[in-house]
Each structure stands twice: as structure tokens, then as C-alpha cells.
Amino acid sequence: MKVLVPIKRVIDYNVKARVKSDNSDVDLNNVKMAMNPFCEIAIEEAIRLKEAGTATEVVAVTIGPKASQEQLRTALALGADKAIHIETDEKLESLHIAKLLAKIVEQETPELVILGKQSIDSDNNQTGQMLAALTNRGQGTFASKVVIENGKVNVTREVDGGLQTVALNLPAVVTTDLRLNEPRYASLPNIMKAKRKPLEVIAADSLGVDLTPRMQLISVEEPAKRTAGIIVEDVAQLVEKLKTEAKVI
Amino acid sequence: MKTLVIAEHDNGALKPETSKTINAAVKMGFPIDVLIAGNNLSAMSSQVASIDGVANVLVADNSVYEHQLAESMSDLVLSISDNYSHIVASATTTGKNFVPRVAALLDVAQISEIIAVVDADTFKRPIYAGNAIATVKSLDSKKVITVRASSFDLQGEQSAVAITSIDTVSDSQLSSFVSVEQTESERPELTAASVVISGGRGMQNGENFALLNGIADKLGAAIGASRAAVDAGFVPNDMQVGQTGKIVAPNLYIAVGISGAIQHLAGMKDSKVIVAINKDPDAPIFQVADYGLVADLFEVLPQLESAL
Numbered sequence: 001m002k003v004l005v006p007i008k009r010v011i012d013y014n015v016k017a018r019v020k021s022d023n024s025d026v027d028l029n030n031v032k033m034a035m036n037p038f039c040e041i042a043i044e045e046a047i048r049l050k051e052a053g054t055a056t057e058v059v060a061v062t063i064g065p066k067a068s069q070e071q072l073r074t075a076l077a078l079g080a081d082k083a084i085h086i087e088t089d090e091k092l093e094s095l096h097i098a099k100l101l102a103k104i105v106e107q108e109t110p111e112l113v114i115l116g117k118q119s120i121d122s123d124n125n126q127t128g129q130m131l132a133a134l135t136n137r138g139q140g141t142f143a144s145k146v147v148i149e150n151g152k153v154n155v156t157r158e159v160d161g162g163l164q165t166v167a168l169n170l171p172a173v174v175t176t177d178l179r180l181n182e183p184r185y186a187s188l189p190n191i192m193k194a195k196r197k198p199l200e201v202i203a204a205d206s207l208g209v210d211l212t213p214r215m216q217l218i219s220v221e222e223p224a225k226r227t228a229g230i231i232v233e234d235v236a237q238l239v240e241k242l243k244t245e246a247k248v249i
Numbered sequence: 250m251k252t253l254v255i256a257e258h259d260n261g262a263l264k265p266e267t268s269k270t271i272n273a274a275v276k277m278g279f280p281i282d283v284l285i286a287g288n289n290l291s292a293m294s295s296q297v298a299s300i301d302g303v304a305n306v307l308v309a310d311n312s313v314y315e316h317q318l319a320e321s322m323s324d325l326v327l328s329i330s331d332n333y334s335h336i337v338a339s340a341t342t343t344g345k346n347f348v349p350r351v352a353a354l355l356d357v358a359q360i361s362e363i364i365a366v367v368d369a370d371t372f373k374r375p376i377y378a379g380n381a382i383a384t385v386k387s388l389d390s391k392k393v394i395t396v397r398a399s400s401f402d403l404q405g406e407q408s409a410v411a412i413t414s415i416d417t418v419s420d421s422q423l424s425s426f427v428s429v430e431q432t433e434s435e436r437p438e439l440t441a442a443s444v445v446i447s448g449g450r451g452m453q454n455g456e457n458f459a460l461l462n463g464i465a466d467k468l469g470a471a472i473g474a475s476r477a478a479v480d481a482g483f484v485p486n487d488m489q490v491g492q493t494g495k496i497v498a499p500n501l502y503i504a505v506g507i508s509g510a511i512q513h514l515a516g517m518k519d520s521k522v523i524v525a526i527n528k529d530p531d532a533p534i535f536q537v538a539d540y541g542l543v544a545d546l547f548e549v550l551p552q553l554e555s556a557l
Contacts, residue, residue, distance in 0.1 A: 016511060017377035026381050094349070095358045120492065123376055124361045129319065129349035138423035139319050141346050144486070154427060158486055159342040160440075160495070161259065165427040166318065172423075178476070178493055179486055214358035218371065218384040226518065229539035231530075235552040238524065238542050246522045246539065248444070248501040249468060249557070 001170075003046040003055045004110035006101050006131075007039035007075055009068040010121040017121075023219045026121075035071045038116025040078075041176040044183040045146060046114050047079035054148050055112070057081050061104055063097055063204065065089050076194035077186035083197065084108075088204035090211060094122075098130035099209045105135050110171065112153065117142050117175040128175035138168035142177045250369075251304075252277055252335040255326065256285040256297055257343060260315060263293050265441045266339035269398040271300055274337050276366035277392075280304040282333070284415075286325055288315035298409035309415040316429070317343050320421035323350035328417065330355060330391070335369070340395035340496075341440075348395050357389040362496075364400035378492040378515040399440060399498035399519065432485050439488065442471035444501045445517070447490055450477035451506020451527065451546055458484055460547070461505065463554040473497065473517075475507045491516035506546050509534025526550075 011017060012032040020027045035043075049055035060075035061084040062068045072083035086100055105113060113135075118125035132139035140146070140155025144163065147154040148170075156165045158177045168174075186194070204211065232238045242249045252274045257264040267283070274281050283297050286309040298306045307329065313321050326347070330336060336351060338344035340362040352359035364382070365373040371386045372394065439445065446461050446468070458472070465472050473490040474483065490497055492515035502520035507513060509525070509532055517523070518537055525538035528545050535541045542549060 011377065013512070017380040019381050026377055093358050095353060095356075098353060118493075121377055123378070123492070124359070125345050126349035126352070126359050126361060129346065130353035130359075132319075133323065133350040133353035136423070138421075139346075139350065140424075141319070142342060157342075160487060162429065162431040162485070162487055164316065164429045166316075166424050167427050168424045169422070177486075179480070214387070214389050215360070216386040216388060218386055220376070220381050220383050223375070223379060223382050223518075226523075226537045226539075228536070229523070229541060231535070231541045231543060234544075235542070235549055235556050238540055239553070239556045241540055242501070242522070242524070246501070248522045 001055055001111035002057045002059065002108065003049060004105065004108055004113045005042050005046045005058060005060050005075065005080065006113070006115050006127070007043065007060055007062050007071055008036045008119045009033050009062065009064055009071045010036045010119050013037055013120055019220050019222050023221055025217065025220050033067070035074055036116050036119045038118060038176055038178070040183040041178065041180050042114040042116050043075050043078050043080060044181045045176060048181065049148070050079065059084065059108055059110065061086065061101065063088060063092065063100055069199065072199060073194050074186060076197040077191040078184065081197065083199040085199060085201045086204050086207070087201055092211060093214055094124050094126035094130055095214060096209065096211050097127050098134055100204060100207055101131050102134040103207045103209065112171065113173045115173070115175045117177055128173055132173035138172045140166055140168050140172065140174045143174050144177050144179045146174055146180070250279045250334040251332055252279045252281045252337060253329070253333040254281055254283045255338040255344070256283050257339045257341055258285065258287060258293055260287045260289060263296050265403060266341055266398040267297065268300055268403045269401040270337060270339045270396045271302055272401040272404045273363065273366055273396040274335070275302045275404070277335055277369050279335060282307055284309065284326065284329070286314040286317065286322060288312050294412045295409055298412055299406050301405040301407040303410055305410060306412045307415055308412060311418050313418050313420045316426040317347070318424050318426060319347040319350050320423045321419060322347040323354060324419040324421055326351045327354050328419065329415070335392045335394065337394045337396060339398050344395050348393060352393040355391055355393065357391050357393055358387065359393045359395070360385060360387060361395050362397040363394055364397050378511050379518065380511065397496055399496050432487050436465060437469065437471045439471045439473055439490070439495050440497055443499050444468045444470035445473050445497055445499045446470045446503040446505065447473035447475065447507060448478055448505050449475035449507030450481060452478060452483060455483040460550040464550065464557065467554065467557040475513045504534050505550065507534055508532045509537065
């Protein structure tokens with residue numbers, strides 16, 4: 001079966017985001033960018049399905065500016081067979097992304113779509129669920145285990161209080177949690193090979209999706225700063241401070 | 250204009266997130282109906298009817314909703330959505346699962362994990378692991394919202410209002426429940442506890458987490474963990490505090506053997522008082538801690554337990 005993996009280019013997870021001085025947004029100029037960590041896990045899972053003989057083809061897709069092709073090449077180097085770049089310089093919302101992806105699902109007809117559960121920049125945790133809704137597929141979100149058998153996909157989900165397993169009819173949509181797998185690194189020969197793999201570019205506005213913003217970003221601010229604390233000498237002083245100064249125990 | 254709040258529960262008990270989410274909904278300024286969907290809910294509906302600010306309680310009590318699968322839940326919410334301008338749920342794993350599905354089916358954007366209500370259309374929410382706070386205005390006629398419960402207070406009580414049952418049932422057939430594996434714990438729930446003590450990689454192994462038990466018992470605390478501790482297999486993943494785990498804001502948060510990575514801070518830096526115990530004086534956790542103790546946790550934890 002064919003597996004589609006949507007990925008996103010985001011700020012590197014080790015970089016602390018800085019707010020622009022005019023409070024219009026976060027400053028991404030000259031900041032290190034990378035593939036969203038949850039998307040890496042999604043690619044890894046798709047490649048593992050291919051290695052297990054379950055998946056026949058892995059297609060990576062991203063939506064964003066030209067520079068996002070860098071992350072598609074990474075996906076190809078990790079083992080994806082082909083890549084689709086939906087090019088746009090607009091900052092799109094999850095609903096727009098899900099609608100554009102639904103068009104790609106229509107075109108590519110994958111039996112399984114695997115996405116990350118959230119991107120570490122907007123922290124929305126929406127796209128997979130929205131895509132499942134728009135394509136009328138079952139959804140297995142926050143997956144820590146994915147097993148495909150008898151025309152169904154069994155997804156073990158990380159939920160508050162423990163783990164829940166659901167069975168989804170195929171075709172289906174799965175979103176990855178951090179514990180699904182440990183992503184591999186791309187080897188140099190594979191990075192070289194990835195340069196020759198097919199990468200199709202489609203203009204976002206050619207897909208017939210209304211991309212009018214549904215939300216207005218009014219401002220972006222630094223969170224309230226915590227005031228610097230004190231270093232205590234020993235346990236006795238710590239307990240004393242918590243009792244008399246902070247009054248929390 | 251009315252607001253629909255979807256209650257958070259586990260069929261057995263109502264979760265405190267429900268009351269806190271109603272608190273957020275009150276700030277949006279419209280009458281509030283609460284939907285409880287699940288199986289064998291009898292006692293819970295009257296409990297919800299007594300939360301201050303609730304106008305009506307709608308109960309969908311059917312085995313189809315027992316596990317609150319996203320496909321059936323979103324169809325249910327969609328079937329009553331015409332009456333509401335605001336649809337609001339807690340940003341728990343249940344809410345995060347079905348609410349975006351509702352939004353897409355209604356063709357509206359969703360606003361995730363709000364931490365403040367500016368007005369009926371405008372909300373504040375953290376982005377970039379809590380390193381920035383965005384103020385966003387919804388341009389859609391319907392607002393679909395999830396609420397970070399730790400940023401809102403519990404609502405008070407009122408004399409109970411009317412309870413209506415919803416009898417129409419839609420079962421999507423797209424998915425089915427297989428099994429659940431619950432983490433058993435006598436301690437308070439992590440997101441609701443007033444004191445949380447968390448261990449990180451510095452705990453070295455799962456057995457050493459027992460060192461936190463005595464202290465947690467004395468403080469009535471919940472026990473949490475950093476991603477490093479979860480990934481190393483010390484403790485189950487539902488104990489994880491952080492950007493990708495649970496968001497907590499207790500009165501007292503004690504971080505033991507946790508360096509304080511951006512992703513961990515995202516889950517606990519709104520705690521009232523933060524204590525850090527770490528042997529590395531340069532650990533970033535000390536930059537947000539109100540009280541820091543630079544020491545070996547294996548020496549300090551037994552001392553702390555006996556001092557309490």
C-alpha cells in the first residue's frame with residue numbers, strides 16, 4: 001500500500017524562539033530550521049512499514065516556501081520514494097494545510113497517511129484530525145504503536161491516564177507521538193541518492209482551495225518572566241523557606 | 250449566541266478540567282450549555298448541572314460514546330452545533346483528538362489551548378513551546394476552541410439546572426475501541442495536583458523513583474517526570490510533563506534531577522513556586538527556580554522526606 005507522509009519545516013527544536021521587537025511575530029531570520037521532530041517520526045514509521053513489506057511506496061509532501069524542499073530532500077534521503085512540494089510563501093493555518101493535503105490524498109490515493117501529532121512552532125495539534133475529517137477517514141492520533149493487519153490498522157494511542165488501542169478501517173490517518181520510534185539518520189550515500197529522486201512542485205493556489213485567513217494574528221509577546229530565585233544551602237533551609245516564605249507546604 | 254462546552258470525564262467521574270473550561274467559557278460572555286457524552290453517566294449530569302454558569306446540560310448516554318472516539322464524538326457535536334457560536338473543550342488528549350475534527354467538518358479554524366480570553370473573538374495562546382504568547386482573533390462566525398485548563402480557575406456552585414438527554418446516536422463505523430491500559434495510581438491526578446514532584450534523567454533508573462514516593466505522600470503530591478526519564482523507560486509516558494506531555498501549574502513544583510530543557514519548561518513554568526534539586530549548578534532549571542538546591546539528589550531526597 002501507499003503511505004503519504006506530510007512534513008513541516010520548523011525552527012530547530014533546540015533554538016529558543018525570539019519575539020520580534022515590534023511584537024508582530026517570532027523572528028525566524030537567520031534561525032536554524034529543521035524537519036519538525038514529530039514529522040521525522042512519521043517518516044521513520046512509513047519507512048519501517050516499507051521495510052516490513054507492508055508499504056510499497058512512501059510519498060513525502062510539504063507545504064511552504066521554496067526552502068522547504070530541503071526537508072523533502074531529507075525525507076527522500078531517509079527512504080521516501082518521491083516528494084511533492086506545494087509551494088506557497090503565505091503563512092497558512094492548519095485548516096488550509098488540511099484542505100491542501102486532502103487534494104493530494106485525492107490525487108495520490110494513499111491507504112495510510114502518517115503525520116506528526118503537532119508542529120513545535122504553532123503547537124496546534126490539529127492537521128491530522130482535520131485531514132481525517134475532510135477525507136472521511138478514521139483517525140489514530142498520538143500513536144505509540146501502529147500494527148496493520150486484516151485490512152485494519154490498530155493504533156495504540158497515548159492518552160491521559162494510560163494507553164488506548166483503537167482499530168481503524170483502511171484507508172486511515174495516523175498521527176505520531178514521540179515514543180512511536182527512534183528516527184534514523186540519513187547516510188551520505190543516501191543523501192546523494194536523494195538528489196536524483198523525483199520532487200514534484202505544485203503551486204498552492206492551483207489546487208482550488210480557498211486560502212483566505214480565518215484568523216488574525218494581533219500580536220506576539222514574550223511570556224511573563226519569572227524572577228530569579230535563590231540558592232539555598234541545605235534541605236533544612238529549603239523546607240524552612242517553603243514553609244515560612246513561600247507558604248506552599 | 251450560546252456556548253457549548255464538552256465535559257471531560259472518564260465515565261466514572263467528572264474531571265476538574267470541565268469546571269475550569271466552563272470558567273473560560275464564562276469569560277466569552279454567552280449562556281453555556283454543557284454536553285456530556287459517555288456511557289452510564291447518571292451521577293455526573295447532576296454534578297455538571299450544579300456548576301455555576303451552566304444554563305443547560307445535554308446528556309448523550311450511550312455505549313457508542315463510552316470511549317469518546319473522535320469519529321462518533323465529532324458527529325455528535327456536529328449534530329447540535331447549529332445552536333452555538335462557540336464550541337469549547339479542554340485541551341486534554343480527548344479534546345485534542347475530536348475538536349479539530351469538529352472544526353474541519355464545520356469548515357472553521359480551531360484555536361488550540363487558549364490561556365486567556367480577551368473578548369468573545371480574541372484569545373491568547375502559547376506558541377513555540379511557550380516561548381511566545383500569541384493573541385489571535387477568530388474571523389470565523391463559529392469559534393471552535395480548546396482550553397488549557399491549568400490557566401483557569403475552578404467555577405463555584407449553583408442550584409442545579411435542567412438536564413436534557415440526546416437520544417439520537419451516530420456511530421461512524423470508521424473506528425472501533427480495542428483495549429485500554431490504565432496507569433493505576435492512588436495519588437492525585439498530575440494536572441489537578443497542587444503539589445507536583447518530578448524526576449528526570451538524574452534519577453538514573455525506575456527503582457529510584459521510589460525515593461519520591463515518601464515525599465509525595467507527605468505533601469499529597471502527584472509524581473511527574475521529564476521526557477528523558479520516560480524515554481529511558483524509568484516511568485510510564487502519561488507521567489511526562491512538558492510541551493508534548495502534560496501541562497501543569499501547581500502551587501509547588503519540585504524538579505529533581507531535571508536539567509530544564511525548553512520542552513520541559515513548557516509544561517511547568519507557570520507553577521507558582523518552583524524548587525530545583527540538581528547537582529549541576531549550571532542546569533537551566535535554576536534560571537526559573539524560586540529555590541534551588543545544588544546537591545546530589547540521592548543524599549538530599551531522604552533528608553527532605555524526614556524533614557517534612
